[in-house]
Amino acid sequence: MTPDTTPSLWRSDGRLPRILFAVAVLLFIAGLLAGFFPATAELAVTLRWVGLGLCIPLVARRRSLLAWTFFSMLAGAELGVDAPQFAAQTHFLADIFLRLIRMIVAPLIFGGIVTGIAGHGKLGGVGRVALKSIVVFEGATTLGLILGALAINFSQAGVGVTLPATIQAAVPAAHQAGWQEILLNIFPENIAQAVAQNQILQVAIFALLFGTAMATLPEPKRAPLLAVLQSLTETMFRLTGILMYMAPVAAGAALAYTVGSMGLLTLLPLAKLAVTCYVTLIAFALLVLAPILLLTRIPLRRFAAAVAEPAALGFATTSSEVALPLAMERMEEFGVPRWIVSFVIPTGYSFNMTGSSIYVSMAALFAAQAAGIHLSLVQQIVLLATLVLTSKGIAGVPRATLIVLLAVAGSFHIPAAAVLMLLGVDTLMDMGRTGMNVIGNCMAAALVAQWEGELKVAPVAES
Numbered sequence: 001m002t003p004d005t006t007p008s009l010w011r012s013d014g015r016l017p018r019i020l021f022a023v024a025v026l027l028f029i030a031g032l033l034a035g036f037f038p039a040t041a042e043l044a045v046t047l048r049w050v051g052l053g054l055c056i057p058l059v060a061r062r063r064s065l066l067a068w069t070f071f072s073m074l075a076g077a078e079l080g081v082d083a084p085q086f087a088a089q090t091h092f093l094a095d096i097f098l099r100l101i102r103m104i105v106a107p108l109i110f111g112g113i114v115t116g117i118a119g120h121g122k123l124g125g126v127g128r129v130a131l132k133s134i135v136v137f138e139g140a141t142t143l144g145l146i147l148g149a150l151a152i153n154f155s156q157a158g159v160g161v162t163l164p165a166t167i168q169a170a171v172p173a174a175h176q177a178g179w180q181e182i183l184l185n186i187f188p189e190n191i192a193q194a195v196a197q198n199q200i201l202q203v204a205i206f207a208l209l210f211g212t213a214m215a216t217l218p219e220p221k222r223a224p225l226l227a228v229l230q231s232l233t234e235t236m237f238r239l240t241g242i243l244m245y246m247a248p249v250a251a252g253a254a255l256a257y258t259v260g261s262m263g264l265l266t267l268l269p270l271a272k273l274a275v276t277c278y279v280t281l282i283a284f285a286l287l288v289l290a291p292i293l294l295l296t297r298i299p300l301r302r303f304a305a306a307v308a309e310p311a312a313l314g315f316a317t318t319s320s321e322v323a324l325p326l327a328m329e330r331m332e333e334f335g336v337p338r339w340i341v342s343f344v345i346p347t348g349y350s351f352n353m354t355g356s357s358i359y360v361s362m363a364a365l366f367a368a369q370a371a372g373i374h375l376s377l378v379q380q381i382v383l384l385a386t387l388v389l390t391s392k393g394i395a396g397v398p399r400a401t402l403i404v405l406l407a408v409a410g411s412f413h414i415p416a417a418a419v420l421m422l423l424g425v426d427t428l429m430d431m432g433r434t435g436m437n438v439i440g441n442c443m444a445a446a447l448v449a450q451w452e453g454e455l456k457v458a459p460v461a462e463s
Contacts, residue, residue, distance in 0.1 A: 017058050017061075020054055020058055021054075021055065021058050023054065024050075024051045024052070024053075024054035024055045024058070025051065025055075025074075026051075027047050027048070027050050027051035027054070028047070028048050028051030028052065028074055028077075028078075029051075030047050030051075031043075031044045031045065031046070031047030031048030031049075031050075031051060032044070032048065032077070032081070034047060035048075035081060045082070048078055048081070049078075051074070052071075052074060052075060052078060055071050055074065056071075059071045065244060065247060065248070065309045066308050066309045066312050068247075068248040069248045069251045069309070069312050069313060069316060070312060071248070072248035072249065072251045072252030072255075072316075073251050073252060073255045073312075073315075073316050075252050075256075076090075076251065076252035076253060076254070076255035076256035076257075076316075077255050077256070077259050079252075079259075079260070080255065080256045080257070080258065080259025080260035080261075081259060081260075083260070084259070084260035084261070085260070086260070087256035087257060087259065087260025087261075088257055088260040088261045090253040090256050090257055090260075091253060091254065091257035092253075093249055093250055093253035094250045094251075094253045094254040094257070094317055096246075096250075097243070097246050097249070097250035097317070097322065098250075098317070098319060098321070098322055100243050100246070101243065101321065101322050101324070101325060102198050102321065104236050104239055104240060104243070104325055105198065105200060105203075105321065105324055105325060105346075106194075106195040106198070106200070106203050107232060107233075107236050108233065108236040108237070108240070108325055108328065108342075109200060109203050109204055109207060109342055109346050110203055110206070110207045110210075110229075111229050111230070111232045111233030111236060111342075112207075112233055112328070112338050112339065112341065112342025113204060113207035113208060113211055113339060113342040113343055114207050114210055114211040114214060114229050115211075115226065115229050115230050115233055115338070115339070116211070116337065116338050116339015116340070116342060116343075117208070117211030117212060117214070117215055117339060118211045118214040118215040118222060118226055118229075126208060126212065126343075128452065129343060129344070129448055129452065130343070130347075132448050132451050132452070133343070133347055133348070133351075133444065133448055134351065136352070136444045136447050136448060137347075137348060137351040137352035137444060138351075138388075140288075140352055140354045140357075140440055140443075140444065141351075141352060141353065141354060141357040141388065142357075142388060143284075143288055144284060144288075144354050144355070144357035144358040144361075145357045145358070145360070145361040145384045145387055145388060146384065147280060147284055147287075147288070147358060148280060148357065148358040148359065148360070148361035148362040149361045149362070149365060149380060149384060151276055151279070151280040151283070151358075151362060152273075152276060152361070152362040152365045152366055152369070153365065153380075155272065155275075155276040156369060157272040157273040157276050157366055157369070158273070158365070158366040158367065158368070158369025158370040158418075159369050159370075185199075185202075186201055186202065186205060187202065187205055188202035188203070188205060188206050191203070191206050194206065198321070200321075200324075200346045200349060201346065201347060201349070203346070204342075204343060204346045204347055207342075208343070214226070233338070236325075237325075237329055240325040240326060240328075240329055243325075244326055247313050247326075250316075250317060250322070251312075251313060251316030251317060252316075254316055254317045254318065255316055258318075258427050258428070258431075270421075270422070270425040271425075273362075273363075273366055273422075273425060273429075274425050274428055274429055276362065277358070277359060277362060277429045277432060277433075278429075278432050280358055280362065281355060281358060281432050281433070281435075281436050284354075284358060284436065285436070285439070289439065289440070289443055292443070292447070293443065293446075296447060296450050296451075298446050298447070298450055298455070298457075299457055302334065302457060303334065303442075303443070303446060306330045306331060306333065306334040306442070307327070307330065307331075307438065307439050307442045307443075309326060309330060310323040310324075310326040310327035310330055310438050310442065311323070311435045311436075311438045311439050311442075312435070313326060313438075314434045314435050314437065314438040315431045315432065315434060315435035316431070317434075318427065318430040318431050318434050319434065320349055320434050320437045320438055320441075321349070323434075323438045324345065324346065324349070327345055327438055327441065327442050328341050328342065328345055330442070331345065331442050331445050331446065334446065334457065335449070335455050335456040335457040336445050336446055336449040336454070336455060337449060337454050337456075340445060340448055340449050340452070340454060341445050344441070344444055344445040344448050345441045345442065345445050348440070348441035348444050348445075349437075349441065352437075352440055352441055352444055353433075353437050353440075354436050354437055354439070354440030354441075355432065355433030355434060355435065355436025355437040355439075355440065356433050356437060357387070358433065358436065359429060359433045360387050360404055360405060361383075361384055361387055363405055363419070363422055364383060364387065364405055364408055364409065364412075364414070365380065365383075366418075366422070367405065367409060367414050367415075367418035367419045367421075367422070368412065368414050368418070370418045370421070371414055371415050371417075371418040373412070373413065373414060375412070379412070383408065383412060386408050386411065387404065387408060405419045405422070406419055
């Protein structure tokens with residue numbers, strides 16, 4: 001029998017599918033750019049649909065959540081451009097997915113932490129992991145703030161931007177919480193209330209205390225409840241896998257809503273800021289995250305493969321919370337023990353907003369540039385130090401970064417209008433910073449596990 005060589009061209013490690021996929025994406029991007037010019041409107045539509053058409057046979061051959069999510073994002077962007085009124089009505093699909101994810105987050109975190117501590121005798125490691133997590137979180141967010149400030153000083157994206165006379169926007173009142181309030185909000189007053197309000201850090205604290213108490217019980221009293229919680233955790237991970245089948249639909253709907261409701265033309269005045277933001281995020285990944293992984297002997301390519309799907313999901317939905325269960329599952333598969341994953345990643349959503357730290361320093365200095373305010377080096381250092389403190393404990397707050405920016409802007413006499421004009425491009429940049437938040441939290445879990453000597457990266461399966 002003559003061997004059939006055709007399928008080898010379409011294997012996941014073949015070059016032809018990758019080349020065709022890259023061509024398809026480039027055609028789609030070219031179509032989006034051509035859409036800015038009325039004279040090339042028809043060409044723009046043709047390029048985008050040709051790009052989508054090339055993607056279909058490539059994606060159909062792959063059983064990859066990442067591939068399907070990426071294709072759905074392209075399709076959602078196309079729907080937002082061609083049928084903006086209809087696309088603006090599709091956000092309910094992403095909202096349904098978000099509700100389903102919120103449904104499983106609390107029991108997933110609770111079961112993972114408790115079974116890890118009580119089932120494996122990790123009492124001695126809890127304090128060390130908490131301390132090491134804080135060190136990793138603070139180091140990553142501080143580097144992000146510094147890199148964001150350097151980038152916006154280099155690009156000067158805010159110079160020459162005209163502030164609008166008035167900006168009407170529904171923005172939460174800026175409230176700069178003191179360190180006592182931030183510390184107080186870490187601890188749950190009522191565990192049922194913490195679950196209902198989706199305060200994942202409070203759930204994690206309760207799980208730590210509950211697991212510690214459970215670990216001190218005699219084996220006959222601990223074993224029955226431990227078995228129930230282990231079954232609960234396994235069930236939640238299985239349910240996560242089921243819900244992830246909805247992820248591509250939710251990602252496409254979220255992007256369709258964003259493009260359909262905002263429109264591409266509204267992004268032009270702030271395009272330089274958006275470009276600066278994304279270039280900085282890429283630079284942070286290549287110049288900070290990658291060297292750290294290499295220095296700590298964490299397999300870079302294996303880690304990138306593990307975080308690709310949760311990062312893409314966070315990018316498309318602009319919600320770190322949506323990607324949390326999948327991130328926990330992928331990092332456990334990567335080799336991080338469940339009890340470390342269940343503590344570090346949820347805690348990172350309050351203290352390790354790596355992508356957001358890049359954005360807030362960049363946005364604060366952009367607002368100062370747009371307002372014509374020159375900040376000296378010392379003033380910029382003070383501003384960054386203020387952002388380090390005010391950006392903690394804001395996870396789950398609507399427009400949290402905007403609240404932080406408004407609070408800090410008042411201290412440096414930056415007009416609110418300069419901050420509020422960022423609303424026009426905030427959603428676009430939120431996609432990038434959310435994806436980076438997910439990557440940063442996954443990396444923190446891997447670093448802490450490696451630091452503890454607990455990282456057991458599974459060998460690559462032979463193809």
